Amino acid sequence: MAHCKRKPSKDTLATNSYNFARRVLVIEDIWAPCCCALPQEGVQPDPVTFVAVLNACASVSALEEGRCAHEQIIRSGCESVVFVRSSLVDMYGKCGSMQDAWRVFNKMPSQDVATWNAMIFGHVKCGQGQKALELFQRMQQEGVCPDRVTLVGVLNACASVVALEEGRGAHEQIIQRGWDLDAFVGSSLVDMYAKCGSMEDAWRVFCKMPSQDVVTWTAMILGYVRCGQGEKALELYKRMQQEGVQPNAVTFTGVLNACASLMALEEGRSVHQQMIQCACHLDAFVGSSLVDMYAKCGSMEDAWSVFNKMPSRDAVTWTAMIMGHVNCGQGQKALDLFHQMQEEGVQPDAVTFVGVLNACASIMALEEGRRAHERIIQSRCESNVFVRNSLVDMYAKCGSMEDACRVFNTMPSHDVVSWNALLGGFAMHGQGKEALVHFERMCEEGVHPDEITFVCLLSACSHSGFVDEGLRFYALMTTVYRIPAKLEHYTCMVDLLGRAGHLQEAENMIQGMPCKPNAAIWMALLGACRIHGNVEMGERMAKRVLELEPKNAAGFVLLSNLYAATGNLELSENVERQRKERDAKKQPGRTWIEVNDAVGIGYLRSGRPRLLRTNPPR
DNA sequence: TTAGGGTTAG
Numbered sequence: 001m002a003h004c005k006r007k008p009s010k011d012t013l014a015t016n017s018y019n020f021a022r023r024v025l026v027i028e029d030i031w032a033p034c035c036c037a038l039p040q041e042g043v044q045p046d047p048v049t050f051v052a053v054l055n056a057c058a059s060v061s062a063l064e065e066g067r068c069a070h071e072q073i074i075r076s077g078c079e080s081v082v083f084v085r086s087s088l089v090d091m092y093g094k095c096g097s098m099q100d101a102w103r104v105f106n107k108m109p110s111q112d113v114a115t116w117n118a119m120i121f122g123h124v125k126c127g128q129g130q131k132a133l134e135l136f137q138r139m140q141q142e143g144v145c146p147d148r149v150t151l152v153g154v155l156n157a158c159a160s161v162v163a164l165e166e167g168r169g170a171h172e173q174i175i176q177r178g179w180d181l182d183a184f185v186g187s188s189l190v191d192m193y194a195k196c197g198s199m200e201d202a203w204r205v206f207c208k209m210p211s212q213d214v215v216t217w218t219a220m221i222l223g224y225v226r227c228g229q230g231e232k233a234l235e236l237y238k239r240m241q242q243e244g245v246q247p248n249a250v251t252f253t254g255v256l257n258a259c260a261s262l263m264a265l266e267e268g269r270s271v272h273q274q275m276i277q278c279a280c281h282l283d284a285f286v287g288s289s290l291v292d293m294y295a296k297c298g299s300m301e302d303a304w305s306v307f308n309k310m311p312s313r314d315a316v317t318w319t320a321m322i323m324g325h326v327n328c329g330q331g332q333k334a335l336d337l338f339h340q341m342q343e344e345g346v347q348p349d350a351v352t353f354v355g356v357l358n359a360c361a362s363i364m365a366l367e368e369g370r371r372a373h374e375r376i377i378q379s380r381c382e383s384n385v386f387v388r389n390s391l392v393d394m395y396a397k398c399g400s401m402e403d404a405c406r407v408f409n410t411m412p413s414h415d416v417v418s419w420n421a422l423l424g425g426f427a428m429h430g431q432g433k434e435a436l437v438h439f440e441r442m443c444e445e446g447v448h449p450d451e452i453t454f455v456c457l458l459s460a461c462s463h464s465g466f467v468d469e470g471l472r473f474y475a476l477m478t479t480v481y482r483i484p485a486k487l488e489h490y491t492c493m494v495d496l497l498g499r500a501g502h503l504q505e506a507e508n509m510i511q512g513m514p515c516k517p518n519a520a521i522w523m524a525l526l527g528a529c530r531i532h533g534n535v536e537m538g539e540r541m542a543k544r545v546l547e548l549e550p551k552n553a554a555g556f557v558l559l560s561n562l563y564a565a566t567g568n569l570e571l572s573e574n575v576e577r578q579r580k581e582r583d584a585k586k587q588p589g590r591t592w593i594e595v596n597d598a599v600g601i602g603y604l605r606s607g608r609p610r611l612l613r614t615n616p617p618r
Numbered sequence: 619t620t621a622g623g624g625t626t627a628g
Binding site for chain 1: 619620621622623624625626627628
């Protein structure tokens with residue numbers, strides 16, 4: 001028998017009445033001793049007590065204690081009571097053990113609607129929405145009439161598997177039965193349509209409801225956040241308050257997400273103030289959203305301030321901080337946080353590892369990345385597709401294409417992100433041939449390239465001098481895949497054409513762009529002018545760069561080098577003097593270098609080649 | 619009935 005961890009308390013043994021059981025078990029949260037202790041102390045629980053115990057177990061997902069209660073129920077002979085059985089099914093479903101739920105379900109001579117509902121909700125909770133929908137069909141075939149709880153479960157199932165058509169079918173049944181004006185059902189309908197991406201339908205249901213409560217408003221707000229319409233979400237949030245509906249913790253998570261997506265720091269701060277007024281700011285769940293919002297809005301100071309005040313922090317809170325530092329370009333700080341998190345006994349999960357791998361990639365910390373990889377294997381997170389893609393990316397960015405390929409080749413399937421990470425790696429290391437070969441493989445596997453794929457390919461062609469292939473990819477992207485060219489693609493093309501000496505074509509390309517050129521694209525052509533010694537065009541390009549970015553040191557340096565290379569030493573010195581006058585500081589160039597058999601990132605041009613980080617031989 | 623942190627380019 002599964003043993004209960006907590007010791008029996010005398011107080012829990014005073015009575016087995018339903019109300020007392022509920023009070024002790026649920027409210028005071030010392031329910032576990034009761035289910036084991038009652039029979040030992042000679043107090044006989046009745047079916048009502050057992051249901052209360054099962055509900056308590058279900059409410060906190062305590063499977064072990066639930067199983068323990070089940071054994072007591074069998075011994076007491078109460079298992080034949082219908083509502084005890086349906087509570088058992090419900091408990092197992094809510095605790096995530098559908099196998100146990102099915103065992104009880106199949107043993108029942110007949111199932112009432114509550115039991116079917118428990119099974120449907122159980123499957124949804126376990127991420128098996130499709131199975132829940134199949135059960136709904138079976139239930140109707142067996143002549144059991146669904147109630148409004150069933151339909152709420154079905155709508156949840158549709159939302160979880162993005163089954164819009166089935167959702168519409170459920171909506172029709174709901175209208176036929178006259179339940180569409182019910183607050184619970186209506187909120188679930190709004191949620192279903194929003195999760196299925198049909199905000200128009202969600203809005204229609206929302207407007208038709210006789211009154212909207214905080215849940216309905218929140219479902220609508222979350223829908224807008226999910227589909228990337230953060231502004232609409234904030235608008236709705238304001239309207240909700242004008243209508244006198246008070247936001248709750250769930251609403252705040254949605255609104256903070258909206259602020260994060262819009263990088264709306266001021267709005268975020270004002271929501272934070274409202275949260276303090278409602279005393280919601282210390283809630284661990286919402287606190288993480290608050291940390292994330294400040295981090296995404298670039299204010300790590302505020303993120304830290306919230307983080308430090310939180311009474312408890314879980315993996316989500318730490319991960320939000322880690323990601324925040326990565327996005328601010330503080331990779332080392334992110335890794336320090338990762339170590340601190342573990343010292344405090346918080347177990348990292350798959351999302352944390354994604355953040356850690358990003359941090360390693362951003363500072364090219366190969367050894368740290370390898371250690372993270374080991375931890376990922378130990379934590380059984382390596383099957384997560386985000387983690388795998390991040391591993392490929394980390395190894396590629398840390399300079400080990402060998403490891404990147406090894407991880408890539410052991411993946412059971414590749415999505416477009418996996419391919420892009422690999423192709424980006426080849427591009428970065430000037431392995432144009434490899435990039436072309438792997439693009440062919442990608443197409444053979446039937447994975448559709450996206451705009452990022454083409455940035456990688458164009459950049460790979462550019463670095464390897466593959467002009468014809470680059471032009472072919474550009475044509476493929478715009479005509480076959482109908483991906484409209486963006487500034488990034490034009491920059492790669494200008495770089496490609498320019499390096500190959502097609503300077504005029506490159507300039508024509510910039511002039512023909514539908515979008516406004518930025519400094520980077522003029523710089524790409526200026527670099528090409530330096531390679532090919534075109535002073536006249538180089539001067540024009542430098543002028544454009546410095547108009548947009550007056551302190552762009554690279555712009556001065558490239559022009560100065562162009563003058564020097566073409567014998568205009570006086571002009572070269574003049575440009576260098578202007579650079580110093582404008583206080584445009586040079587950043588030492590880093591590149592992959594080898595020093596004494598060690599390969600790594602370092603400075604080549606500051607006197608002696610100096611390694612910053614090595615890539616030790618394996 | 620509504621909740622938090624996630625991958626690829628430049």
